[in-house]
Amino acid sequence: MKDLRFINFVIVLILTIQTNNLFSQEILIKNEDSWHYYDKGYLENDWINITDFSNWKSGKSPLGYGDKKNNTTLYYGEDKEKKHISKYFKKRIFINKKYGGFEIKIQKDDGAVVYINGKEIIKDNMPNSTITNTTLAMSTIKNDAEHEFTQHFFDYSIFNEGENIISVSIHQAYEKSSDCIFSLELIGHNNPEVLSLILDKKNKTNEELEHKIKDLNTKFEYEKVLLQKESLEGTNYNLKILVTLISVLFIISLFGYYFIIDNSKKRRLIKREKIKILNKENQVKDKIIISLSTNLLHNKQYFKEIKADLKGLKTSENSALKSIINQIDQVLERDEEWNxxxxxxxxxxxxFYDKLIAKHPEITETELRHCMFIKLHLHTKEIARILLIDPRSVQTGRYRIKKKMNLGENEDLRDYLLNL
Structure with a gap:
């Protein structure tokens, strides 16, 4: 009796487990369900946001062309060699209760992109890039693979409570593709095994996201370093250009400065040569004028001697003689030659005169003339003859001049006057 009860208990337990497993999942969209579709060409890239698609055609899945298993035949365009790459499908579904997870099974030829409420959740045999109306599938689906369903598991968060819109675009691998097929199944799961699978997938996805984030951070840091490097290289390049320009300008400035200095030196040399020539010409003229002036002074001395001789003459023409003597006196009294x-x-x-008078204002006019002749290196007898005095008076005059200038006995008057 006890054994019979135990057997009944085991049978009930097995039936309970099988019943739980049976009701732990629910098919929400099955193969051969009806879908709205658009096959008249290409839609704009924001077609996934369309919520009113009541004017689209509808038909049972599988949908497509070129395959006997299709329940609904789609239009691919007028040109068999250039078929439409994309086909568009939409379905409205109500989720009244929450499931722990969902399974989406897709039958496609060649590639598929699935959106739920406008959000992309699946790319199947499609490139990992922005999808447009003319994006080609990555490869061609052939033979038995055309009728297989690929599985994709998700947690409950992909759907909203209540109304949801599923949008799918099917893409061909090339324009000459001979066939197209699409069908989708949606299954809600509360099965612990499936939920565990979903959780593992989610953890794996999170790990992949973490790796991607790390890779992105690494890439970002690397790009940041590259940008800094490029910025530094740009700055260095600009500095090199600036230094080069400054160096060129500096070299040009040096050459310019050298030429300016060189030209200035040449101009100074030319001026010096001109000054030398002018000085030589002045010296020649100076000698000529001084020679003429001294000759005039000598002539005065001759006039003085002639006057003395005339006074010693005895003649009956005294009035004529006096007239000549008066004329000689007028000549002797004139100082134009001296001036x-x-x-x-x-x-x-x-x-010379102005400096000598400014330094020694007590010197007389005769002493100034005496100093001039000393500076001209005239001998004592020549000075005495020009000044109409005795040579001893010339020596006396030099002594008097040195005394007025406060010169010592060992100091030479001529050297003093030459350096004045």
């Missing part, structure tokens, strides 16, 4: 000589000597010898 000419003084002005010329002052100009040639850098204001």
């Amino acid at each position: 000419i000589l003084k002005n010329h000597f002052n100009a040639v010898h850098d204001n």
Whole structure:
């Protein structure tokens, strides 16, 4: 009796487990369900946001062309060699209760992209890039693979409570593709094994996301370093250009400065040569004028001697003789020659007279003339003859001049006057 009860218990337990497994999943969309579709060409890229598709055609899945298993035949265009790459499908579904997870099974030829409420959740045999109306599938689905369903598991968060819209685009691998097929099944799961699978997939997805984030961070840091490097290289390049320009300008400036200095030196040399020539010409003229002036002074001395001789003559023509003597006196009294000589000597010898008078204001006019002749290296007898005095008076005059200038006995008057 106890054994019979135990057997009944085991049977009930097995039936309970099988019943739970049976009701732990529910097919929400099955193969051969009806779908709305658009096969008149290409839609804009925002077609996934369309919520009113009541004017689209509808038909049972599988949908497509070129395959006997298709329940609904789609239009691919007028040109068999250039068929439409994309086909569009939409379905409205109501989720009234929450499931722990969902399974989406897709039958496609060649590639498929699935959106739920406008959000992309599946790319099957499609490139990992932005999908457009003319994006080709990655490869061609052939033979038995055309009728297989690929499985994709998700947690409950992909659907909203209540109304949801599933959008699918099917893409051909090339325009000459001979066939197209699409069908989709949706299964809601509460099966612990499936939920465990979903959880493992989610963890794996999270790990992949973490790796991608790390890779992105690494890439970002690398690109940041590259940008800094490029910025530094750009800065270095600009600095090199700036340094090169400054160096070129500096070299040009040096050459310019050198040419300016060189030209200035040449101009100074030319001026010096001109000054030398002018000085030589002035010296020649100076000698000529001084020679003429001294000759005039010598002539005065001759006039003085002639006057003395005339006074010693005895003649009956006393009135005529007196007239000649008066004319000689007028010549002797004139100082024009001295003034000419003084002005010329002052100009040639850098204001010699003015400097001498400014330094020794007590010197007389005769002493100034004496100093001029000493500076001209005239001998004592020549000075005495020009000044109409005795040579001893010339020596006396030099002594008097040195005394007025406060010169010592060992100091030479001529050297003093030459350096004045």
